Amino acid sequence: MGLRILEIGHFVAAPFCTRLLADLGADIIKLEPPDGDPVRQWGAHIDGKSVWWSVHGRNKRSVTLNLKTEKGRDLARSLATQCDAVVENFRPGQLAKLGLGDDELRRARPDLIIAHVSGYGQDGPYRDRAAFGVIGEAIGGLRHLTNHGPGTTGLPPVRVGVSIGDSIAGLYAAFGIVAALCRRYRSPGEAGLTLDVALTESVLSMMEGMLPEFGALNIVKQPTGGAIATAAPSNAYPTSDGAWILIAANSDRLFARLVALIDAPELLHSDFAGNRNRVHNATRLDGVISGWTRTMPAVELEQVLNAADIPNSKVFTVADIAQDPQFRERGMVREVADPAFGTVLHPGIVPHVVEAPGEVSWPGCELGAHNAEIFGDMLGLSPEAILQMREEGVIG
Amino acid sequence: MGLRILEIGHFVAAPFCTRLLADLGADIIKLEPPDGDPVRQWGAHIDGKSVWWSVHGRNKRSVTLNLKTEKGRDLARSLATQCDAVVENFRPGQLAKLGLGDDELRRARPDLIIAHVSGYGQDGPYRDRAAFGVIGEAIGGLRHLTNHGPGTTGLPPVRVGVSIGDSIAGLYAAFGIVAALCRRYRSPGEAGLTLDVALTESVLSMMEGMLPEFGALNIVKQPTGGAIATAAPSNAYPTSDGAWILIAANSDRLFARLVALIDAPELLHSDFAGNRNRVHNATRLDGVISGWTRTMPAVELEQVLNAADIPNSKVFTVADIAQDPQFRERGMVREVADPAFGTVLHPGIVPHVVEAPGEVSWPGCELGAHNAEIFGDMLGLSPEAILQMREEGVIG
Numbered sequence: 083m084g085l086r087i088l089e090i091g092h093f094v095a096a097p098f099c100t101r102l103l104a105d106l107g108a109d110i111i112k113l114e115p116p117d118g119d120p121v122r123q124w125g126a127h128i129d130g131k132s133v134w135w136s137v138h139g140r141n142k143r144s145v146t147l148n149l150k151t152e153k154g155r156d157l158a159r160s161l162a163t164q165c166d167a168v169v170e171n172f173r174p175g176q177l178a179k180l181g182l183g184d185d186e187l188r189r190a191r192p193d194l195i196i197a198h199v200s201g202y203g204q205d206g207p208y209r210d211r212a213a214f215g216v217i218g219e220a221i222g223g224l225r226h227l228t229n230h231g232p233g234t235t236g237l238p239p240v241r242v243g244v245s246i247g248d249s250i251a252g253l254y255a256a257f258g259i260v261a262a263l264c265r266r267y268r269s270p271g272e273a274g275l276t277l278d279v280a281l282t283e284s285v286l287s288m289m290e291g292m293l294p295e296f297g298a299l300n301i302v303k304q305p306t307g308g309a310i311a312t313a314a315p316s317n318a319y320p321t322s323d324g325a326w327i328l329i330a331a332n333s334d335r336l337f338a339r340l341v342a343l344i345d346a347p348e349l350l351h352s353d354f355a356g357n358r359n360r361v362h363n364a365t366r367l368d369g370v371i372s373g374w375t376r377t378m379p380a381v382e383l384e385q386v387l388n389a390a391d392i393p394n395s396k397v398f399t400v401a402d403i404a405q406d407p408q409f410r411e412r413g414m415v416r417e418v419a420d421p422a423f424g425t426v427l428h429p430g431i432v433p434h435v436v437e438a439p440g441e442v443s444w445p446g447c448e449l450g451a452h453n454a455e456i457f458g459d460m461l462g463l464s465p466e467a468i469l470q471m472r473e474e475g476v477i478g
Numbered sequence: 479m480g481l482r483i484l485e486i487g488h489f490v491a492a493p494f495c496t497r498l499l500a501d502l503g504a505d506i507i508k509l510e511p512p513d514g515d516p517v518r519q520w521g522a523h524i525d526g527k528s529v530w531w532s533v534h535g536r537n538k539r540s541v542t543l544n545l546k547t548e549k550g551r552d553l554a555r556s557l558a559t560q561c562d563a564v565v566e567n568f569r570p571g572q573l574a575k576l577g578l579g580d581d582e583l584r585r586a587r588p589d590l591i592i593a594h595v596s597g598y599g600q601d602g603p604y605r606d607r608a609a610f611g612v613i614g615e616a617i618g619g620l621r622h623l624t625n626h627g628p629g630t631t632g633l634p635p636v637r638v639g640v641s642i643g644d645s646i647a648g649l650y651a652a653f654g655i656v657a658a659l660c661r662r663y664r665s666p667g668e669a670g671l672t673l674d675v676a677l678t679e680s681v682l683s684m685m686e687g688m689l690p691e692f693g694a695l696n697i698v699k700q701p702t703g704g705a706i707a708t709a710a711p712s713n714a715y716p717t718s719d720g721a722w723i724l725i726a727a728n729s730d731r732l733f734a735r736l737v738a739l740i741d742a743p744e745l746l747h748s749d750f751a752g753n754r755n756r757v758h759n760a761t762r763l764d765g766v767i768s769g770w771t772r773t774m775p776a777v778e779l780e781q782v783l784n785a786a787d788i789p790n791s792k793v794f795t796v797a798d799i800a801q802d803p804q805f806r807e808r809g810m811v812r813e814v815a816d817p818a819f820g821t822v823l824h825p826g827i828v829p830h831v832v833e834a835p836g837e838v839s840w841p842g843c844e845l846g847a848h849n850a851e852i853f854g855d856m857l858g859l860s861p862e863a864i865l866q867m868r869e870e871g872v873i874g
Contacts, residue, residue: 084660084661084664085660094686102653106657124687124708125686125687125691125708126687126691126694126695126697128694128695132687133687133690133691133693133694133695134686134687134690134691136690137686137687137689137690138686138687197829202804203804203808203830205807205808206803206804206807206808207803207804207807208804211789212789214712214726214789216706216712216724216726217724217726217789217790217791220714220724220791220792220793220794221791221794221799221802222794222799223794223795223796223799224638224639224640225714225722225724225793225794226639226722226793226794226795227638227639227640228624228636228638228639229636230633230636234633235631235633236716237626237630237631237703237704238703238704238713238714238715238716238722239704239714239722239793240624240625240626240636240701240703240704241702241703241704241705241706242620242623242624242638243620243622243623243624243625243699243701243702244620244623244684244685244686244688245686246642246684249684249686250646250649250684253646253649253650253653254649254828254829255829256653257498257649257652257653257656257829258829258831260653260656260657260659260660261502261656261829261831262831263656263660264480264481264656264659264660264663265480265834267660267663267664268480268663273833275831275832275833275834276831276832276833277829277830277831277832278829278830278831278832279828279829279830280808280810280828280830282804282805282810283805283808283810283825283826283828283830284828286799286805286810286825287825287826287828288640288642288645288646289640289796289825290490290521290530290533290534290640290641290645291520291521291522291528291529291530291533291534292640292796293533293796293799293800293811293823293824293825294529294530294532294533294822294823294824295521295522295529295530295796296796296797296800296823297529297800297813297821297822297823298522298524298529298819298822298823299522299524299529301522301796302795302796302797303639303795303796305636305639306637306639307633307634307636307637308633308634308635308636308637309637310612310637312520312521316610316612317634318616318621318634318635319634320632320634326621326622326634326635328612328613328616328621330610330612330613393607393608393610393613394613395613395616395617396616397616397621397622397635398616398617398618398619398621398622399619399622399698399699400619400685400688400689400691400692400697400698400699401692401698403617403618403619403682403688403689404689404692404693406617407602407603408598408599408602408603408604408678409678409679409682411601411602411603412599412601412602412676412679414676414678414679414682415689417693423694425693426690426693426694427689427690427692427693427694428689428690429679429682429683429685429689430679430683432650432675432676432679432680432682432683433593433650433651433653433654433657433673433674433675434599434673434674434675434676434679435654435657435658435671435672435673435674436600436671436672436673436674437669437671437672438661438671
């Protein structure tokens, strides 16, 4: 896509942003400290290497620089002038303290696009707070909703299970960078735009009608467990073999088919006639449906529901995902050769661009794998100069 | 941003995509059937009008066309030639059946960018399945993880509480459209790109190391409730006034501060020394912490934790969000004048572009509010011709 980006990032948000851009063909230079991005050590390992890194670092080039040295910072600035954009997710103001603030980065490259990703944003009273993903998700309103209805259990609202807030913030940053690049194509010579993406705000932007409904009607949106507040039946139901199956039979037509299947006369009662009544009596309704689903294993239940053309699906574990024919056929679960592990399962490239689907050209690489080519070819340093920098501790 | 988009969408995914683009300054023409996008009726109402629509439809222009008429389809094609991109989220193939397939749309505008958003994608064995958001989220792997650990409750895994899969797919589509536009700026005259965004795949792309860890090590990722599988203590804890408070004290330094606060000698036991031991004994640890948090209301607990500099936050409801000083100061909770309701609370514009922050120029408008200006000024139809089309049922 004719886009070169310097990533001065770590953990999830900024590196996820650049992974998405790399997947679409951008050239990503990931600048790492001499001991590397901590994600290289995260999650399950084989021979001391994180398998997640195979995905998180794919299609990127890695260079190491010690930004605590003056020469390291000089080289980082030089790299930035060769790039269209810089993405970073340190605490607000931290790069500026190192002499890598927006003004310094733009001195030699005024049209540089700069994306800052942080917990709360680059200004305001919370700017300096530590950015923990789980806390940001709670402030953005997501955590309150991932719970059973008030009074159902004494257990806490659940985490989504992945760092969803960081990933959404990273996706917003990727969107903002290409939007800023469009603007530069349209108005060449203009100063580069600055993006200020906050995790809390990225999450809040996904909260649908929650804010206007509170403002206009004082409605405080509450969690509804596995159900949908406005449609029934729609929930996850237990199977005899310990799985969960989603059934969405919340139209009159679909509900009638479900009633025919279950053969439970009590469902013909007027309490369950029409969506409004079904929502009102959803707990009782879900009880009857659960009693039925519990009599069959997931495979049988799926067959029965599919035969009746009732929308349903097992709640997929990764084992289901890995063998799913749709994901496989569309390249969304793919085997990628990785010198560290043999073969690794990767998710595919989203969005899928029909005419230019892209590819995983290489999995997450070794720390500093591209030092020679980038410091040599791109910055014109001689092999001797690179060696000396290594001895001086400028390169890791 | 010099971008005009025709949205032939409904419900959440495609309209959320265009809302994001509209927020950044794109001109969105939303084509609606004579009875309008169903979201105009969704959620809480005032005088028969959905307040969510105020946000979901903001900054867009609305025209009505009956695509069941030949003239309606002609006009839709004419509108498309005046646009840079078309976004749609009907069932795969449905627009093509109406003569609005990719080839027909591009006949007069070969560089048109087309974004299809669907449940499972435009091809493959599941292509024709009904696209229910909750089912797509389950297939993408999210639903399995939004649960308490295996064996904790008999309750189903929870829904995130909003249509998160649709919104993430919409955000991916917005990202893809601007990326395709960049490509067009760089290579003018090339044929327009086609985006094929699936809800299931958009969700799967957020699942971090789940797929590579399964492929390489056969690990089936399981839910962990309010906790994080790899760090402790980090959970939501109950307060005496029925709220939940997040505490992330999972470094040795932070944990020592928490122990000093709680004054519980049992926490000095070696079972809780170091993150590895704390994770192993997390249930017991969380029990002790809960016993302490339960003795205080949320306000007091926050003060105590803040004074000790331990990362924490109440789990925000929308009432907390609406009055939060950080969101207010950054314009992320803002009051927008809406002729239908007086004032409505809107979320702000993400990503925040420092030099061009954009604005909410108008809230979601009436159905067909821009028929006259778009059919007149843009397509050159006379007032008489528009009137006649209305009488013929071409315009709603």
